[in-house]
Amino acid sequence: MGNSTSKKVLTGAEIIWECLLQEKVSVIFGYPGGAILPAYDALTKYKDQIHHVLTRHEQGATHMADGYARASGKVGVAIATSGPGATNMITGLATAMMDSSPIVCITGQVSRSVIGSDAFQEIDISGIAMPVTKHSYLIMDIRELASTIREAFYIAKTGRPGPVLIDIPKDVQNESIEFVYPKSKIDLPGYYLPKAPLENQIKSAVELINNAIKPIIFAGHGVLLSGASSEIIELAEKSGVPIATTLLGIGSVPDSHPLVLGMMGMHGQSWVNRAIQEADLIIACGMRFDDRVTGNLKTYSPHSKKIHIDIDLSEFNKNVHVDLPVHCDVRIFLKTLNPHIRGNNHRSWLKSISIWQQDSQQRDILKTGSTTLMGAQVIRKIWEGTKGEAIVVTDVGQHQMLEAQYYNHEKPRTLITSGGLGTMGFSLPAGIGASFYGSDKEVWIIVGDGSIQMTIMELATAVQEQVNINIAIINNGYLGMVRQWQQIFYNARYAETPISSPDYVKVAEAYGLSGQRVTHIDEILPAMKQAQLIDGPSLIEFVVEQHDMVYPMVPSGADLHNMIHRPYDNNSVILKEVKEEAVK
């Protein structure tokens, strides 16, 4: 026995936790059940090193892992049982897949001997998960357990990040084997990552940028993921080229920077979309020309040459034809590119953009004289009350677009939102997950009355964990964004969009957290202050104007420059200035 002390024989269940420790996992979100019981039993030995958060639904666990990953840049981990536990994870996996978020989901599976027999709570989760994961595994041999978990983490976080699922049969968890965490190079011959751009690509890019008259830089999620914030600002400052962001690119560049124009696309700023339509060069960094960004592809930025830098080869020419595709990490590309860029200031181009900007600003909802509380005002006040420094986690709908428009983000990873899949119910669990990142930033969850009711049970998780989150429910009594579409495209036939809500203050009390209701703009900051003083979860319901719409808007499939605007207020001071400018 003396000789074998260095050998560590462990069960599969223990190996799972040992591997997570090796991957420096300190928190995991999950829900126990039959087929994952051995792993949960083994967790009792590791609970000092790994904190398990008991969610109220497995979808919540995946969103929490996702929120944690997006706030921290690390891999988020969720765990659930077989069958329904596993299928409940699908929405969370798909959300992470669409937004390139690195999460690893571990599911229990029925024992190998009964796989395929429709055993109790059996489901082919590694098969079901295929189209919504970067990769998925079913471990049929305990000898492959450790190396597979390691590989899963590697795949999740490298290249274009994404979710990975590992399905582990119950009897594999119960088997024992000597535990060795492999240290060798990961052997994935079919998985390669670009290292550096080619000289001729840099040369062509430099030529295009130096000769452009109306250039624009796009900052997408890839800028955040590759940590290229300072490099992209350096490019902008040196070349004098303004930056537009995608929804998920928000925060990758500081909103207060004079060269940062704002968000593009369907509910982007009209001056940004106009700049895109008139541009003669687009430098697209880590973004994928989603339909919410381009509008009608046939009329999209017709005069521009397009440089597209992306780490994912399959993104080139998927939606928009690009002239110079560069398969590279954005940061590495910009680092190589920047020294070759000629100094410029693009004065007349920036001047035109700023004139369009003034024109749009006067339609701003913040300047209405309305006495009813407006969603946009709430967001703006939250921005004020958090000094623009919070981690904001939004749900999906009108409030999400208002957040993108009215909360100015200065730092990367401070906006967490489901952009690609548009998953309602995302924000509460994702916000809980983000709060485990342990930064000193306060977490604000901005959520609609429709969205909160999709995952409201996670309030119990927030209370049990006493996480420090602030929940702002923007309640307009409607599924607002859907109602907006019905108003514009379906002749205001509001089919099933009026939605009732419980008394959220009472709900908060029932769950055991503080709840407040705000109906007037002057009450916003005091209510926020009270919430901020609470060390633990708190909730504020903001009762807002029911029929407000998000402007400006590019109707689905319409030309990017044909935006529907908020109607003019003819008494505006800014309008007069714009008119005077136009006369000159």
Next chain:
Amino acid sequence: MKQTLVALVDDKPGILNRISSMFRRRNFNIESLVVGSSETPGISRMTIIANEPDSIKRGNIYFNLLNLVNVISVEDITSLPCINREYILIKIHAGSGKWSAIGEVTKNNGARIVDMGKGSVIIEAAGEEKSITELIENLSQFKIEEIMRTGKIAMRIGESQDSDNIVSESQEDAAQWADKKINSYFNT
């Protein structure tokens, strides 16, 4: 023209599912897919025939296929010199009175009768798509009962698609390689 892709893939459970799922999900049109073991243990070789006339779409197919973790390498041999073959079995409903006529057509088309049974004849043939189609056409004067085709397999003439070479090439000069590939689809 159809797109012919030869892929080296890990011989792991679910690999066929992964590939067909990707084609379906991306709305790419797949015409045939043949898989079998390769010269390297643990690695299978696939011939995939896709039906996308547009070069950009072909590029999308190529890169999406390559993106799958279990796909080691993919070669697009559509416009390269290569050998294309398909194997077919055809069962014809015929009594002995038709045997000589069927035998004649079979022989003229370079095919072979492999079974003459009670009321039916089975013919086999291997060849390019064109000759297989011709064979079916010429046999259609009889009563064809069953057709079983394997789908196309293809092999590049000359230079070998050696699994190790492809891997090291793409790993070491990924940028060079990727740029060449991208240009082959998108800048023509």
